[in-house]
Amino acid sequence: MRRRGLLSTAWVLLRKDLLLEWRTRARLNALLVFALSTLLLFSFAVGPDTRLLERNAGGYLWLALLFASVLSLGESFRVEAENECLDGLRLAPADPRALFLAKAAGNTLLLVGLGTVLFPIMVALYSAKLAMGMGDFLLVLTLGCMSLSAPGTVYSAIANHARARDVLLPLLLFPLVVPALLAATKATSLVLQGDPMNQLGSWLGLLAGFNLMYWGLGFLLFPRVVED
């Protein structure tokens, strides 16, 4: 028996989470349909004003991703609550910090995948155009999804112990991610509509700083959240 390192343990746990997602594809489909419905509802609510839809396309995309993240984050810990699997991992023993990295990375991957699928639908629904490169969009998408996943993973683990966990998670998460949501929305709008004033770097810097802070805090605090 050889002791596994932190990243190696995180990789084993991430593979397990991805395998679980693949084996229960109904959950992935539900997430996609939910996010798609949200995009559609925004276009119905705003009406046929194509200029308004185009101008706010980035915001609608991020709101759809935020609402979908609540579902995916909650689900990622519901799986661990079933048969007390989280205890099984703790007692294996798996380092709780590795568990945080795996869960946060898994949720990021899921949201980036969802955002990538939603992008062409957003373009079609809101008549949006990509002024900058697809690489810029993917960078904003990845940083934005990371900033939802890190605090979301910590709060999801906290809410998992509560009776009203479905209500508690958005109550805890939404106020916290406002700066990240604002930065991701602004950066996406710049990628879609062009960036004549070179503002994109500032918003990306804000997202990177947010990520650095919350991935660091999550890494340090997660053991206290999952241990008795």
Added chain:
Amino acid sequence: MNSVPALVLDDVSRRYGRRWALARLSYSLPAGRSLLLTGHNGSGKTTLLRVTATALSPTAGRVSVMGMDAVRERESVRRNVALLSHASFLYEDLSAEQNLLLLAELLGLDAAKDRTHTLLERVGLTRRSDNPVRHFSAGMRKRLAIARLLMKAPKLALLDEPFGELDPAAIDAMERVIHELKTSGTTVILATHLVEQGKSLCEERLHLHDGRRVDA
């Protein structure tokens, strides 16, 4: 014979809200001996096993497992202890083989696949190894949970109602597993309501009532 006790409880208490599940419990179990834990429902048996396994921390007092402090040296304790709990610790949507492989990989075991197949054969689940646990009966889940426990090759095995949900043949197999664990030098703590069956397997006995030690 190892002179370090397998388990030392020193004035251990554990509280859930305002209720004390364990109250100032002291006990020492020599390594290699097996302990029968008895008591009515809610007497503190499961809490004691979970505190020993480090799934729960004691509210007060000190727990030492194989000479290691169960709070300060939690990870080392966990490497040496395995718990067969009421909950199976199994992922419903993974197959029996994938559940065992996950544990083998976390433990960093060499030849994880071979060990997994050997254990599945030992608990009689080879033919169902690819099936998701969701399709297993309660008895099959219990057998897979036993394979999970054996995967750790623990020095201290904590068995919480191991005979529950098993058919007579599986109960015999469970008894054989406990005998094999004892023969290999593993210290066993067995919590069960089947007192006569437990007595035939264990040399020591600890009876709990409302979280306190009482004479059986």
